[in-house]
Amino acid sequence: xxxxxxxxxxxxxxxxxxxxxxxxxxxxxxxxxxxxxxxxxxxxxxxxxxxxxxxxxxxxxxxxxxxxxxxxxxxxxxxxxxxxxxxxxxxxxxxxxxxxxxxxxxxxxxxxxxxxxxxxxxxxxxxxxxxxxxxxxxxxxxxxxxxxxxxxxxxxxxxxxxxxxxxxxxxxxxxxxxxxxxxxxxxxxxxxxxxxxxxxxxxxxxxxxxxxxxxxxxxxxxxxxxxxxxxxxxxxxxxxxxxxxxxxxxxxxxxxxxxxxxxxxxxxxxxxxxxxxxxxxxxxxxxxxxxxxxxxxxxxxxxxxxxxxxxxxxxxxxxxxxxxxxxxxxxxxxxxxxxxxxxxxxxxxxxxxxxxxxxxxxxxxxxxxxxxxxxxxxxxxxxxxxxxxxxxxxxxxxxxxxxxxxxx
Amino acid sequence: xxxxxxxxxxxxxxxxxxxxxxxxxxxxxxxxxxxxxxxxxxxxxxxxxxxxxxxxxxxxxxxxxxxxxxxxxxxxxxxxxxxxxxxxxxxxxxxxxxxxxxxxxxxxx
Numbered sequence: 001x002x003x004x005x006x007x008x009x010x011x012x013x014x015x016x017x018x019x020x021x022x023x024x025x026x027x028x029x030x031x032x033x034x035x036x037x038x039x040x041x042x043x044x045x046x047x048x049x050x051x052x053x054x055x056x057x058x059x060x061x062x063x064x065x066x067x068x069x070x071x072x073x074x075x076x077x078x079x080x081x082x083x084x085x086x087x088x089x090x091x092x093x094x095x096x097x098x099x100x101x102x103x104x105x106x107x108x109x110x111x112x113x114x115x116x117x118x119x120x121x122x123x124x125x126x127x128x129x130x131x132x133x134x135x136x137x138x139x140x141x142x143x144x145x146x147x148x149x150x151x152x153x154x155x156x157x158x159x160x161x162x163x164x165x166x167x168x169x170x171x172x173x174x175x176x177x178x179x180x181x182x183x184x185x186x187x188x189x190x191x192x193x194x195x196x197x198x199x200x201x202x203x204x205x206x207x208x209x210x211x212x213x214x215x216x217x218x219x220x221x222x223x224x225x226x227x228x229x230x231x232x233x234x235x236x237x238x239x240x241x242x243x244x245x246x247x248x249x250x251x252x253x254x255x256x257x258x259x260x261x262x263x264x265x266x267x268x269x270x271x272x273x274x275x276x277x278x279x280x281x282x283x284x285x286x287x288x289x290x291x292x293x294x295x296x297x298x299x300x301x302x303x304x305x306x307x308x309x310x311x312x313x314x315x316x317x318x319x320x321x322x323x324x325x326x327x328x329x330x331x332x333x334x335x336x337x338x339x340x341x342x343x344x345x346x347x348x349x350x351x352x353x354x355x356x357x358x359x360x361x362x363x364x365x366x367x368x369x370x371x372x373x374x375x376x377x378x379x380x381x382x383x384x385x386x387x388x389x390x391x392x393x394x395x396x397x398x399x400x401x402x403x404x405x406x407x408x
Numbered sequence: 409x410x411x412x413x414x415x416x417x418x419x420x421x422x423x424x425x426x427x428x429x430x431x432x433x434x435x436x437x438x439x440x441x442x443x444x445x446x447x448x449x450x451x452x453x454x455x456x457x458x459x460x461x462x463x464x465x466x467x468x469x470x471x472x473x474x475x476x477x478x479x480x481x482x483x484x485x486x487x488x489x490x491x492x493x494x495x496x497x498x499x500x501x502x503x504x505x506x507x508x509x510x511x512x513x514x515x516x517x
Contacts, residue, residue, distance in 0.1 A: 114491060161513045162409050164490035 052099030228276035228286030234269035425502035
């Protein structure tokens with residue numbers, strides 16, 4: 001038995017301790033101590049009937065011991081504690097677990113808008129995914145010391161500015177939930193489409209995001225955008241094995257061996273899309289999931305329901321106007337109406353400052369120009385993509401395309 | 409916990425909030441029982457800067473002249489349970505519409 005076994009428990013334990021003691025540092029310390037104690041005791045004494053309750057009791061005892069030894073610390077926490085109790089009564093115990101699941105408030109604290117975006121992601125991975133600081137650092141390709149500083153800084157702000165551990169009320173939830181979902185989705189995109197490095201995908205990170213979304217889905221079963229986000233990630237992640245070739249090179253959707261897609265995962269994602277799109281206006285994750293589902297359902301690029309995909313991009317664009325979405329829409333229009341129509345839409349976006357460093361824009365232009373037989377223009381576009389791409393497989397893809405059109 | 413809401417003015421020509429908005433906000437803060445203190449500062453043209461150098465010599469200068477958006481126009485100190493409540497008071501402050509409100513926890517020693 002090793003500490004990885006406790007990753008699921010660790011988040012729950014941490015959340016329960018944070019609610020009781022109002023301090024993330026103390027909660028982390030005693031949670032680790034309780035888990036260490038379990039690793040020593042359980043192999044000898046046997047696993048207790050209610051392991052979660054055992055861990056919580058042990059951790060609480062350690063916390064109380066520490067507070068007895070350190071009076072000033074205790075005095076400060078005592079104030080926090082009274083307010084935590086007043087502000088937030090304990091949620092009812094989860095019937096299936098012996099430890100109440102109080103992780104939702106930790107999600108909202110870690111994704112608090114008063115924290116810098118990069119810190120939100122790091123804290124969520126540390127506190128809720130149960131990654132060590134070194135693992136979080138590796139995930140973002142920064143030295144452990146850098147990540148450690150970032151996490152300390154975030155925890156300091158939570159404590160010193162007193163960012164509360166609470167679930168926003170019904171009136172605030174619509175404005176705060178997207179921030180939590182954004183954190184989870186950015187973990188996913190960093191894992192699935194790494195922004196830098198040699199590898200195109202860091203699948204463990206993407207899987208971690210899916211695990212976090214599953215937790216959120218259990219905690220907020222009525223929120224359709226949570227279902228939408230989980231659906232989107234499953235439907236995209238289902239293609240992971242087909243997305244890279246034998247030597248790690250990027251394989252585009254149109255060239256992927258669709259028999260290698262993960263069918264059970266697609267089925268799960270499709271069921272969630274229905275939930276996400278039923279019972280009112282859909283949210284942006286629900287719509288993106290629906291687009292992903294249409295790709296996953298199609299036997300080939302040619303038989304893909306492009307008119308429906310374009311229609312969904314229209315909905316998405318109205319909801320979240322973004323040049324990146326407009327690029328994707330243009331590519332779908334090219335499939336529906338031909339390369340000329342798609343290229344015209346892409347060229348309309350030429351002055352968008354946000355697309356200037358966005359290599360998929362250059363690649364999309366290169367692709368449509370190739371299809372139109374404009375080799376010289378296509379080569380120029382791919383050379384630009386080559387310059388802008390952040391990972392080696394993406395650069396290799398651009399180089400291959402350049403070779404194919406006879407320009408190297 | 410005490411927080412300072414530092415109200416940074418936007419351009420006076422573009423101000424959308426009326427004197428009545430400020431009176432109403434001030435009353436809400438005081439009626440809610442969270443008000444500790446608060447003042448409006450006079451125009452930046454009335455400001456004077458004092459600096460003392462290593463030799464103990466004081467220099468007095470007119471100013472500072474900062475970018476309009478950086479001008480601190482006033483502040484509130486409020487006493488509320490946590491940052492979320494403080495941010496909510498900042499959100500309701502007329503100064504957040506015409507300029508920006510920076511929320512800072514007050515250190516207690």
